[in-house]
Ligand SMILES: Nc1ncnc2c1ncn2[C@@H]1O[C@H](COP(=O)(O)OP(=O)(O)OP(=O)(O)O)[C@@H](O)[C@H]1O
Ligand SMILES: Nc1ncnc2c1ncn2[C@@H]1O[C@H](COP(=O)(O)OP(=O)(O)OP(=O)(O)O)[C@@H](O)[C@H]1O
Ligand SMILES: [Mg+2]
C-alpha cells in the first residue's frame with residue numbers, strides 16, 4: 245500500500261507550499277496542515293502575505309505574529325501565525341547579534357530603517373530565520389515545539405528569490421556574524437528528511453508551464469528538489485465514452501434540447517483540455533502527483549474536503 | 558452600463574491593467590489593445606510574460622523594441638506589441654543616464670546592484686513603469702496599454718514610483734557619503750559623521766566589512782544618477798496621476814480574488830490614481846436550462862434515463878456556478894461602491910492565444 249500524500253508530508257518537519265499566483269497555495273497549505281493536525285500532530289501554519297487568509301479559511305480568528313491556536317474547537321492542535329517582517333527582523337538580529345542596544349540602534353535609527361527596507365533580501369532572511377527557529381525550538385522536555393510547520397509561501401518568482409537568499413547572502417556577508425545562521429538555514433532547506441517543497445498548480449497551460457519551470461529552477465539554481473505536486477481544480481469526468489459520443493452528436497442536431505447538449509459539451513471539452521494539460525505536466529516533471537477536485541465547497545468545508553482527499557492514498 | 562471599455566479608453570493615452578495573479582491581465586491588455594487599434598488608434602501593448610502562443614500570435618519576442626502586429630489592410634489603426642525584458646530595462650536605463658560608461662560598468666557589476674535589480678520587491682514593477690514612460694515619451698504612441706507583472710502584493714505595482722523616490726532619498730546618500738569621506742567641515746558635519754561611523758560599525762558587525770565596502774561603492778556610483786532617476790520617477794508619477802491615464806482592475810469572480818480587487822481599487826483612490834473600471838474575467842456561464850424537470854422534459858425520448866440524470870446534474874452545477882459568479886459581480890459593485898464600468902468576460906473553454914480569440918473576448922469589453 246502506498247502512503248497518502250498527507251502521510252508523506254506529515255513525516256517532514258517543514259513543508260513549503262508554492263506555485264503560480266491564485267492556483268490555491270493558501271487553500272492547499274491549510275488543508276495539508278489540517279490533515280496532519282487531525283492525525284494528532286502539533287502543526288503550525290505560517291502565513292506571509294499582506295492580507296492574511298488563514299483565519300477565514302479555517303473559520304477562526306486571524307493569526308498574529310506569534311503562533312496561536314486559531315480555531316480551538318475544531319482544530320485543537322493547529323497553530324497559525326502571520327509573520328510580520330519588522331518583528332521578524334528584530335528577532336533575527338537579536339538572535340544573531342545578541343546585543344539589545346545594537347539591535348535597537350539598527351532598527352530604530354531612521355536612516356537604517358530605510359536601509360533595511362531597501363537592502364536586498366533582509367525581509368526574506370528574517371522570515372527564513374523565523375521558520376528555522378520554529379523548526380529547531382524544543383520544549384523543556386526536549387520535544388519539538390511543533391511536529392510540522394506548513395508555510396503558505398509566496399508565488400513562483402518570489403519563492404525562488406526567497407529560497408535563494410541564504411546562499412546569496414553567504415556570498416555577500418562572508419565572515420559576518422550572520423553567516424553562520426544563513427548556513428544553518430540553507431542546510432535545513434536542503435535536508436530532504438526535514439523539508440519538502442510542494443508545488444501547487446492548475447491543469448491549465450500557464451500554471452503547468454510555471455510549475456515545470458519552478459521545479460527546474462529550484463533544482464538547477466538552488467539544488468532544491470520539489471517532488472510533491474498538487475494538481476488543484478480538476479473537474480470530474482462524469483460521462484463515459486458512449487455518453488460523450490451521444491452528447492457530441494446531439495449538440496450538432498437541431499432540437500429544443502440542443503443548448504443542453506452544447507452546455508454539456510462545454511463541460512466535456514474542459515475535462516479533456518485538463519486531461520491534456522495533466523498529461524503534459526506528468527511528462528515534463530518527475531514528482532509525486534496528487535489531484536484535487538474542483539468543488540463548490542467554500543471556507544472550512546473546502547479545506548476539510550481537500551484534507552480528506554490528501555489523506556486518501 | 559453606458560459605454561464600453563474601448564470608448565472609455567478613447568479619451569486616454571495610458572491604460573494600466575492591474576490585478577491579482579493569474580486573473581487575465583495579459584489577455585485583457587492584449588484584447589483591449591486590439592479593439593482600440595481596430596477603432597483606429599495607434600496602440601502599443603506592453604506585455605509581461607505572455608503565454609508562448611499568445612506571444613507568437615502577437616509576433617513579439619523578449620526585447621525592448623515594439624513590433625507591429627499585422628491586422629490586415631482594412632484596419633485603420635495600428636497595433637504594436639512589446640514584451641518587457643525584465644533583466645535589461647533597468648540596465649539600459651543606467652547605461653543611458655550614467656555620467657560615464659565606466660561608472661555604468663562599475664555599477665552594473667556591483668554585487669549589491671545585481672542582487673537588488675533581481676530580487677528586490679519593487680524593482681520589477683518599477684521596470685515596467687519605466688518602460689511605459691519610454692514608450693509614451695520616446696516612441697510617441699497614442700495609446701499605451703500596460704500589462705503588469707504578478708506581484709507579491711497587489712499594490713506593489715502602483716507603489717513602485719513612490720518606492721523608488723523613497724529609496725533615492727538624499728538622506729541615505731548623504732549618510733553614506735559621510736561614511737566614506739575624510740574628516741573635514743564644521744562641527745555639525747563632524748557630529749553627523751561620528752553618528753554615520755557608528756551606523757557604519759553596526760552595519761559592519763551585522764553584514765561584514767565586505768558588504769559595507771560594496772555598499773559604499775554602490776552608493777557612490779549611483780549618487781551621480783539620483784537626480785535624473787528622481788526626476789523620471791516624479792514625471793512618471795505625474796503621468797499616472799494625470800487624466801491621460803486610467804487604471805483597469807482585472808479580477809475573477811472568486812471571492813478571495815474579488816476582495817483583493819476591491820482593496821486595490823481603494824488603494825488607487827488613496828493615491829489619487831484614476832480608476833476606469835473593473836473587468837471580471839472568467840465568469841462561469843450557465844447551461845441555459847433552469848431545473849431538473851426542464852432537463853427531463855427536454856431530453857425525454859431522446860436519451861436514456863442514466864444520461865438524462867447526469868445531464869441534469871451537470872446543467873444544475875453549471876447554473877449554480879454562474880449564479881454565484883453573477884452574485885459576485887453585484888457584491889463587487891457594492892463593496893467597491895462603484896457604479897461605473899464593470900465588464901464581465903465569460904470563461905472560455907479554450908485558452909486564448911490568437912487574434913480571433915482576443916477579438917471575441919474584446920466584444921465583452
Ligand atoms: N479545489 C478547489 N475548488 C474550488 N475552489 C478552490 C479550490 N482550491 C482553491 N479554490 C479557491 O480559489 C481561490 C484561490 O485560492 P487560494 O487563495 O488558496 O490561492 P493562492 O494560490 O493562495 O492565491 P494567491 O497567489 O493570491 O495567494 C480561493 O477563493 C479558493 O477558495
Ligand atoms: N476569459 C477567459 N477564458 C478562458 N481562459 C482565459 C480567459 N482569460 C484568460 N484566460 C487564460 O488564463 C491564463 C492566464 O491569463 P493571463 O496570462 O492573461 O493572466 P495574468 O493575469 O496575466 O497572469 P499573471 O499574473 O501570471 O501575469 C491564460 O492561459 C489565458 O489564456
Ligand atoms: Mg495565498
Ligand SMILES: [Mg+2]
Pocket residue numbers: 582583584605606607704705706707
Ligand atoms: Mg500576465
